[in-house]
Amino acid sequence: MRILYFAWLRERVGVAEESLDPPDTVVSVADLARWLAGRDEAHAAAFADPKVVRAALDRRHVKPDTPLDGAREVAFFPPMTGG
Amino acid sequence: MRILYFAWLRERVGVAEESLDPPDTVVSVADLARWLAGRDEAHAAAFADPKVVRAALDRRHVKPDTPLDGAREVAFFPPMTGG
């Protein structure tokens, strides 16, 4: 599974992208965020406040309880500030 | 008093502008319209339906009951269709 980070999540994790295989217990997007937060201090800092973390599954916005369901690309980022 | 007509009011009256001195009994814009309508058939045709006649006094929109009050320029025209 390809995992992307943007803006300050990217800066805190320290990489823009990583390839990981989460265990079967990781079912939803929120599960994945929690699992990532447990990996090391950098990930923990990125996911410290789940309320300001948004996610996309295969390039579509999703809610935290959305099942990963074989997605190939998961992205985490703060609320958007374009426009 | 300078009286101007626009659009189909101008076409019906037959002139774009005329200079007239209404009698003292003509107090309001509506009085003036009625007085003009009585002048001849052309004016009568222009003012046949008062609901679709708008007026300006010295280049400001006014309601029919507005007193002429020494205005130098009175204009009559249909509802506007610019923009």
Place this chain on the structure above:
Amino acid sequence: MSAPIPPDGGIFQVRVQAEPFDAAVESARLSTGRTDVGAVVTFTGLCRADAGAAPLTALVLEHYPGMAEEEMARLLAEARSRWPLQGAVIVHRHGRIVPGEPIVLVATASAHRGAAFAAAEFLMDWLKTNAPFWKKEERAAGDRGAPSAGGWVAAKSADDDAAARWTAPDDAR
């Protein structure tokens, strides 16, 4: 980088002309050389063709010289009193205008998009019902299907409704 120009230093202009205008030039003027403008909204109204037995060949716009400019200036002043604008331009053409040509332009500039959008829409709505312009249709031979007396376009109640969304800018109407 030029310094921000204070809000009062902006361009506020109304114009009535027979010549076509360049919407791009008119709206670019509102932000060029400035760093305090965050949003520019430009509306261009164009003459549309229509189908049928006697298609529209042109609109001929009559206006009330003098009052047209004054009324447009009053509408602009009203918009400025309602929204924090950094610039605004209204250009309205008169005379003969063929399908595809622009008729009217409204451009507004503000720090934020909400004010720029609202002021532009307000100005268009009120221009339609308050600016002394009248459209006459010129149609192909026969003049069949002209919608109203002598080809004059009838005022739309939809325009009155649009203008009524905003409370009256003065108590005249």
Place this chain on the structure above:
Amino acid sequence: MSAPIPPDGGIFQVRVQAEPFDAAVESARLSTGRTDVGAVVTFTGLCRADAGAAPLTALVLEHYPGMAEEEMARLLAEARSRWPLQGAVIVHRHGRIVPGEPIVLVATASAHRGAAFAAAEFLMDWLKTNAPFWKKEERAAGDRGAPSAGGWVAAKSADDDAAARWTAPDDAR
């Protein structure tokens, strides 16, 4: 006089680019050579300067390549499903943008002004909250007064409110 182009023949386009864009060219394309377009609305969002001890020198826009274009296309499709548009263009820049430069353009074309205005405002409101772009502030020496962690601009609740005026385009958020 060219014949009216059927509504499906219009230009509908989204673009993400580092280069500045020409708002005039982008919006002119929507009506040029056509006689069925009655209204063109163009919104340009620009980078503003600010005052203070450490003035803004630039915004650096990060985006999610691929998803940005896809999300903008989804928003455009949603706008087309809501209003009878004859054309629409969205251009969003990424990279370093200095005060006075344009960041985003939305242009819409329709037969009537109501649809063109509403669609342009809808697209801007939803772009702000849904298009995957993030602004980071670059400030003069000292970086004092940066509003949030590491200079990243915080999302405004006003933007969420603006987007919420329209019902959600999908059930994802």
